[in-house]
Amino acid sequence: xxxxxxxxxxxxxxxxxxxxxxxxxxxxxxxxxxxxxxxxxxxxxxxxxxxxxxxxxxxxxxxxxxxxxxxxxxxxxxxxxxxxxxxxxxxxxxxxxxxxxxxxxxxxxxxxxxxxxxxxxxxxxxxxxxxxxxxxxxxxxxxxxxxxxxxxxxxxxxxxxxxxxxxxxxxxxxxxxxxxxxxxxxxxxxxxxxxxxxxxxxxxxxxxxxxxxxxxxxxxxxxxxxxxxxxxxxxxxxxxxxxxxxxxxxxxxxxxxxxxxxx
Amino acid sequence: xxxxxxxxxxxxxxxxxxxxxxxxxxxxxxxxxxxxxxxxxxxxxxxxxxxxxxxxxxxxxxxxxxxxxxxxxxxxxxxxxxxxxxxxxxxxxxxxxxxxxxxxxxxxxxxxxxxxxxxxxxxxxxxxxxxxxxxxxxxxxxxxxxxxxxxxxx
Numbered sequence: 001x002x003x004x005x006x007x008x009x010x011x012x013x014x015x016x017x018x019x020x021x022x023x024x025x026x027x028x029x030x031x032x033x034x035x036x037x038x039x040x041x042x043x044x045x046x047x048x049x050x051x052x053x054x055x056x057x058x059x060x061x062x063x064x065x066x067x068x069x070x071x072x073x074x075x076x077x078x079x080x081x082x083x084x085x086x087x088x089x090x091x092x093x094x095x096x097x098x099x100x101x102x103x104x105x106x107x108x109x110x111x112x113x114x115x116x117x118x119x120x121x122x123x124x125x126x127x128x129x130x131x132x133x134x135x136x137x138x139x140x141x142x143x144x145x146x147x148x149x150x151x152x153x154x155x156x157x158x159x160x161x162x163x164x165x166x167x168x169x170x171x172x173x174x175x176x177x178x179x180x181x182x183x184x185x186x187x188x189x190x191x192x193x194x195x196x197x198x199x200x201x202x203x204x205x206x207x208x209x210x211x212x213x214x215x216x217x218x219x220x221x222x223x224x225x226x227x228x229x230x231x232x233x234x235x236x237x238x239x240x241x242x243x244x245x246x247x248x249x250x251x252x253x254x255x256x257x258x259x260x261x262x263x
Numbered sequence: 264x265x266x267x268x269x270x271x272x273x274x275x276x277x278x279x280x281x282x283x284x285x286x287x288x289x290x291x292x293x294x295x296x297x298x299x300x301x302x303x304x305x306x307x308x309x310x311x312x313x314x315x316x317x318x319x320x321x322x323x324x325x326x327x328x329x330x331x332x333x334x335x336x337x338x339x340x341x342x343x344x345x346x347x348x349x350x351x352x353x354x355x356x357x358x359x360x361x362x363x364x365x366x367x368x369x370x371x372x373x374x375x376x377x378x379x380x381x382x383x384x385x386x387x388x389x390x391x392x393x394x395x396x397x398x399x400x401x402x403x404x405x406x407x408x409x410x411x412x413x414x415x416x417x
Contacts, residue, residue: 077294108289111406122403129390131403147302151405161301193300200300219297226296254383254390256401259411 049175049191053202056210057163065095067238070156074106075226083224090155090230093238097138099245102155113155114247115142121247122152122258130249131258140164149262156230158215171195180206183213183231197221209236373411374399386416 072088088106093099098117104110112123120135120142133150135142143160146152154160161167169175174194181190181203188203198221203214217228249255288295381394392399392410399410 072298074298075296076289076292077296079291079293081293109406122406124403124406124408127408129401129403129408150403152403153299153302157299158301161299167301195300198297198300215300217297217300219294222294224294226294228296228298230298254385254401255388256390256403256408259402259404261404 045172045175046177049177049193050169050172052177052189052191052204052210053169053172053175053193054163056202056204056212057167059163059210060159060212061163063096063236065093065236065238065240067091067093067235067240068156068159069233069235070230072106072228072230074228075224077222077224077226081224083226092156092159093240093244094139094160095240095245097140099240099242100139100142100154101245104155113152114245115139116242116245116247119247120146123247123250123253125250125253128250128253129256130247130253131256132247133258149260150258151261152258156232159212159232162212181214184233186213188213209234370412370414373404373409375409377410384417389416391416 068091070090070092072090073085074088075083075085077083086107088104090102090104092102094101098115100113100115102113104113109124110126112121112125114121114123115135117137118135119132121130121132123130136145139154139160143154143157146154172193172195174192176192178190178192178201181188183203183205187206189206190201190203192201193199197219199218201214201216202212205211205213211232211234213232215228215230215232219226219228377392377399378394378397381392381399384391384393390401391413392401398413398415400413400416401408401410
């Protein structure tokens with residue numbers, strides 16, 4: 001019957017329309033997510049973490065005189081990749097720009113570094129040897145010369161390099177705030193950074209004195225991934241006089257040389 | 264992959280140009296954790312002490328044969344067993360001494376342990392060790408002490 005056919009046609013048209021609508025809706029549902037902006041992923045370098053690092057570094061460079069004691073644990077990598085951890089203690093008195101006294105003891109040896117603005121001396125007290133060389137006029141230049149010419153790293157060198165002229169956080173490829181963390185009873189904020197060759201974490205004291213209280217460095221360019229950990233105790237008002245930075249050879253010590261291994 | 268190649272080239276070049284470098288890595292060890300995030304080139308592999316093998320047993324309880332690299336024939340007096348067992352003490356000492364003389368004659372070579380029978384001589388304020396005809400100058404390479412063979416200072 002025409003009516004039926006008409007009805008059928010109408011039904012079909014209606015059904016087609018529904019189908020079209022449904023299809024359209026389905027397509028839209030598929031398209032919308034593709035077209036909509038996904039939520040932006042968190043940046044790899046969290047600006048607040050970098051700001052905290054900058055603030056810590058700037059604070060360090062305001063300190064004219066300080067004493068810091070560090071308890072360290074450092075991995076050595078044996079030839080087949082096995083890790084062996086050695087403990088150490090470092091005690092540094094620094095008076096900027098040009099005085100430094102550092103005592104480093106480890107499970108294996110003991111060294112003293114003395115710098116009075118004119119000369120630098122390395123003392124191996126137990127072995128009975130010391131070596132003295134002329135030195136540049138500032139601690140920062142000394143750190144560079146010691147490393148480049150004699151392959152000697154000033155102990156706890158990061159404490160001198162953070163915030164120094166020429167330093168910036170540009171090497172960092174990832175920065176994260178890990179939340180609060182406690183170091184020796186002090187509340188700190190714990191940050192994790194990555195850069196080429198090293199992943200590292202620093203715990204920055206909360207409050208008025210944003211000092212680094214703990215540093216963990218994981219070396220990532222050795223498959224064994226050795227770690228170095230340092231926990232710091234600070235004295236921001238040590239009593240020192242110039243005599244403390246003047247080297248006198250201990251009785252019986254012999255004068256030797258520092259090998260120049262520079263490029 | 265490129266990074267590894269670059270790193271290997273960097274390390275190779277570093278060893279080439281700097282020769283026996285680094286202080287901080289212990290004798291016989293391959294590497295050491297970085298102790299600074301702001302220093303460049305902190306971590307160099309040590310080659311200074313690797314060839315002497317004298318101190319190798321200090322760090323590991325392995326079967327390293329202390330006389331492995333020697334050309335000296337020690338079979339006569341030594342119980343021929345690896346693992347550090349049963350060396351005749353006099354033979355061992357003799358082997359070490361002989362080997363030290365063999366390797367130490369080259370000016371510029373470095374040892375970490377002096378041969379026996381050396382005497383301290385001070386020339387121009389600097390200390391030397393005179394061991395027979397061979398003169399050693401104590402030095403710091405980085406913060407590690409060692410002795411380098413030098414021409415007689417006097």
